[in-house]
Amino acid sequence: MTTTQSTTTTIxxxxxxxxxxxxxxDPDEWDPxxxxxxxxxxxxxxxxxxxxVIAFARADYTERGESPTLRRVSTGxxxxxxxxxxxxxxxxxxxxxxxxxxxxxxGCV
Amino acid sequence: xxHLLILGAGTAGTMLANRLRRALDHDEWRVIVVDRDDxxxxxxxxxxxxxxxxxxxxxxxxxxxxxxxxxxxxxGEIDRVDTDARTVHLADGRHLSYDQLVIATGTSPHPEETxxxxxxxxxxxxxxxxxxxxxxxxxxxxxxxxxxxxxVHVTEMPIKCPIAPLEFALMAESxxxxxxxxxxxEITYVTPLSGAFTRPIASARLxxxxxxxxxxxxxxxVVERVDEDASALVSYDERSVPFxxxxxxxxxxxxxFLARSGLGDDLNYVPxxxxxxxxxGHDDVWAIGDASDIPTSKAGSVAxxxxxxxxxxxxxxxxxxxxxxxxxxxxxxxxESGHGKALLIDFNYDVEPLPGKxxxxxxxxxxxxxxxxxxxxxxxxxxxIYWNVLLPGRPIPLPSAMSMAGKHATEATP
Numbered sequence: 001m002t003t004t005q006s007t008t009t010t011i012x013x014x015x016x017x018x019x020x021x022x023x024x025x026d027p028d029e030w031d032p033x034x035x036x037x038x039x040x041x042x043x044x045x046x047x048x049x050x051x052x053v054i055a056f057a058r059a060d061y062t063e064r065g066e067s068p069t070l071r072r073v074s075t076g077x078x079x080x081x082x083x084x085x086x087x088x089x090x091x092x093x094x095x096x097x098x099x100x101x102x103x104x105x106x107g108c109v
Numbered sequence: 110x111x112h113l114l115i116l117g118a119g120t121a122g123t124m125l126a127n128r129l130r131r132a133l134d135h136d137e138w139r140v141i142v143v144d145r146d147d148x149x150x151x152x153x154x155x156x157x158x159x160x161x162x163x164x165x166x167x168x169x170x171x172x173x174x175x176x177x178x179x180x181x182x183x184x185g186e187i188d189r190v191d192t193d194a195r196t197v198h199l200a201d202g203r204h205l206s207y208d209q210l211v212i213a214t215g216t217s218p219h220p221e222e223t224x225x226x227x228x229x230x231x232x233x234x235x236x237x238x239x240x241x242x243x244x245x246x247x248x249x250x251x252x253x254x255x256x257x258x259x260x261v262h263v264t265e266m267p268i269k270c271p272i273a274p275l276e277f278a279l280m281a282e283s284x285x286x287x288x289x290x291x292x293x294x295e296i297t298y299v300t301p302l303s304g305a306f307t308r309p310i311a312s313a314r315l316x317x318x319x320x321x322x323x324x325x326x327x328x329x330x331v332v333e334r335v336d337e338d339a340s341a342l343v344s345y346d347e348r349s350v351p352f353x354x355x356x357x358x359x360x361x362x363x364x365x366f367l368a369r370s371g372l373g374d375d376l377n378y379v380p381x382x383x384x385x386x387x388x389x390g391h392d393d394v395w396a397i398g399d400a401s402d403i404p405t406s407k408a409g410s411v412a413x414x415x416x417x418x419x420x421x422x423x424x425x426x427x428x429x430x431x432x433x434x435x436x437x438x439x440x441x442x443x444x445e446s447g448h449g450k451a452l453l454i455d456f457n458y459d460v461e462p463l464p465g466k467x468x469x470x471x472x473x474x475x476x477x478x479x480x481x482x483x484x485x486x487x488x489x490x491x492x493x494i495y496w497n498v499l500l501p502g503r504p505i506p507l508p509s510a511m512s513m514a515g516k517h518a519t520e521a522t523p
Contacts, residue, residue, distance in 0.1 A: 072375055
């Protein structure tokens, strides 16, 4: 709902619109190849488990218009929170949104 | 005769029942409110109980006494809602039918959701302050706390009154200083957020305030469990924060009957249209106050501003007209910071809390995002307004839509 300023950047040969922190502002600009490139930017090599999580996050965003919380990813993709921390170390909810080409999670208010 | 059924007689449900009783035709609509007990707690006062400024009994009044004549009050535990049959089933077997249903059953702490939290240490060295029982137990624990590690902790967002844990940390720091114990106590603020608060500018200002008071912030901490043997919080990424006294805000969830009724999300909040509060997929079910999933603070001020929008929309909706009022997510909160001072923040779905003056631009008397004694006095006098103006649904001279007047937006541009 918040209007974010976006700039254009090139990641892995894709020209995309991103916010100040590098989150895509238009999720439709994403494709799996770009996902790999975004993951590389934050030092993650995507495996099948990562891809399951990313697919859930994108599907959930399409349905609800909001980047999912960690709890929602864990329940929805059926992956324990502990595993999400192993797959996306440090700040999993943010990293999932970043790689999935979704806006930065609001983290609530 | 049509039936408007309101579930929950807390801040939102009470205000709404009183306002709608006046607005609806008595020959056409019957208004019924359901709650499990008759104890309405003035929740902004819970921290005052913690710090011994008020007795628990002073916060409680009869729920039904706050509700206007002409509204029926039903006491009972809600089992489930059958939206197809437009019926609410109570646990004792009674059922109530409705034409329009408003869910206002709020949110509550669930320590049992975090392993080790409500075990052997619960109400001994692990405390919460969102219930009367919890506030009283924490008051006694603080009385005996002379030295060691005080850890203030938020389990997961969203929580009711998201500034309350910050307020607790600041007030505790102030009390300890006054008692000459500050040097003997280490205070840490542990949060799942990346900073002290949810919105960047307020987070920076409040973070600075914590730093000034020597309170360490442990950010991005998603708690996995409480290690009872080591007396420590343990995160999913295996950080450990030991404590002598833990003051936590347990996981908050909406009412269980919402899950049983298929009306709740993964934390039992009712997904609604954030502008109108109509439950998604329904045209006769609404949720207001903390019970809904709207993306703003779970706070009494939000409930109040929501009711202002809800009433005219509801009247349009039942008359078969398009709803023409839209909620902007307006919230404002006082933050007691100790030393007889308080901060005030004012924000909505789209606009950050900003510094400035409130409610009269440039004049105040209240100051936004900065400590002042006037803010403290305003918060102190709020309980009278709550019981005598807000709950009865009397007009209050504050606009429900947020205003940018008197605010300094320049700081908003990084």
